[in-house]
Amino acid sequence: MSKWITRGIFTVLFLAILGTAGSLMISASSTDDSGPKLTHTVSRGGMKVTVTEQGVLESSENTEIKCKVRGQNTVIWVIENGTQVQQGDVLVRLDTLEIEDAINERTKYAHWSQSGAEYSKAEVARATLAINEYLEGRYVSELLTLEKDLAVAESNLRTAKNMLAHSKRMSERGYVSELDVEQKEFSLTQAELNLNATKTRIDVLKTYTKQMELETLNGNLKSIKATHAANVERAVLDANRRDQALEEFEHCVVKAEKKGLVIYPSAAAWKNSPDIAEGATVHKDQVLMLMPNLSKMQVKIGIHESVVDRIEPGMHAAVSLPELAMDATVYSIASVAQPTGWWTGNIVKYDCIIQLPSIEGLKPGMSAEVEVVMADYQDVLTIPVSAVLETETETLCWVMVNGKPQRREITLGDSNDVFIIVQDGLREGEEVVLNPLSFVDQAQQAALRTIDETKP
Structure with missing residues (x-):
């Protein structure tokens, strides 16, 4: 005992x-x-x-009525404890000055971001068209020009060969000098070099220049697409921030979800006053009122x-x-x-x-x-x-x-x-x-x- x-x-x-x-x-x-x-x-x-x-x-x-506005917010009006309310009645009003400033600022950034996204969208379309423009336009045009030059070079080579043969026959009969023959040989050599150079330019165009240009154009397209994706993401985020600020502005007026009795939540034992009062500071997800x-x-x-x-x-x-x-x-x-x-x-x-x-x-x-x-x-x-x-x-x-x-x-x-x-x-x-x-x-x-x- x-x-x-x-x-x-x-x-x-x-x-x-x-x-x-x-x-x-x-x-x-x-x-x-x-x-x-x-x-x-x-x-x-x-x-x-x-x-x-x-x-x-x-x-x-208890039905908990919580604060849905982020950060610290000041209560500017609160309904009397123990009041019978109807659905839609105003229970609490929060200060909106900071949220209004946030709405203006975020609206401005949302417009800037959207402008950047639209510009990069046009750049993507331009870079996409540039690839087709090269393959079906500039490349074909350059190749045709070189093939024309090749045909001219081949023709010049045949002419140089004929001229040299004619000069050699005439030189054997004594009608032209050796110097004239040498000149025709030089012309033949020059025509052969021109032909080889033209063939080389065609090979370089097909083998290297085309690939280099395509790599450059494709890389440029990828870079512009990445920039556009970033701009679109930024525009979405800025728009969401603006929309969130607009939604929180609406939540600054807290209304009853149903009819019934509303009471203040109990304060901690060591506090002298309730947490919800005019001038008090509340935070997101804090319980503002209870409907028991x-x-x-x-x-x-x-x-x-x-x-x-x-x-x-x-x-x-x-x-x-x-x-x-x-x-x-x-x-x-x-x-x-x-x-x-x-x-x-x-x-x-x-x-x-x-x-x-x-x-x-x-x-x-x-x-x-x-x-x-x-x-x-x-x-x-x-x-x-x-x-x-x-x-x-x-x-x-x-x-x-x-x-x-x-x-x-x-x-x-x-x-x-x-x-x-x-x-x-x-x-x-x-x-x-x-x-x-x-x-x-x-x-x-x-x-x-x-x-x-x-x-x-």
């Missing part, structure tokens, strides 16, 4: 012992065991062990760590409101404690949800007192807690026998801070002394002995 009973009694009654210490020192036997004493008759019956906590009503099903389902109400209470292990879902709870009382059920108990700090007095508690029946008139924010029944004993032997004295080694009470208190060692069970179950050591109908430290010498001596033994 925990020593809390002893320590609680010691704390309260030790002062009383000290107050009467003078008289006890004068005569330790002066206490009259047969004097008047407060007693209690040991009886059987029922006993409930409960824990009582304060809480506030809330809904287990009033048919699904609950109470959240904090259960002290000393008894949290005894609380289980399904336990009965009695809920008291200012003008209403109802039976309820424990729905859940948190596995992690609430944050602690100076605002909680560093007391460790666990959130416990009490599910309420569907009753008209329940509203979020109502204060409630919740009594959770941790155990309900029937036909058990009980005595008042004030009749018990616990020491370091034993648990005692004093029973009136023939008008005098008799020391009795007992075994205890569960307690509800007023009564405690006696498992062994007492019988039904016996009279136990209440507050034995005030009336029984043996109790006072046992208490003093326990205090001495606990001193360092």
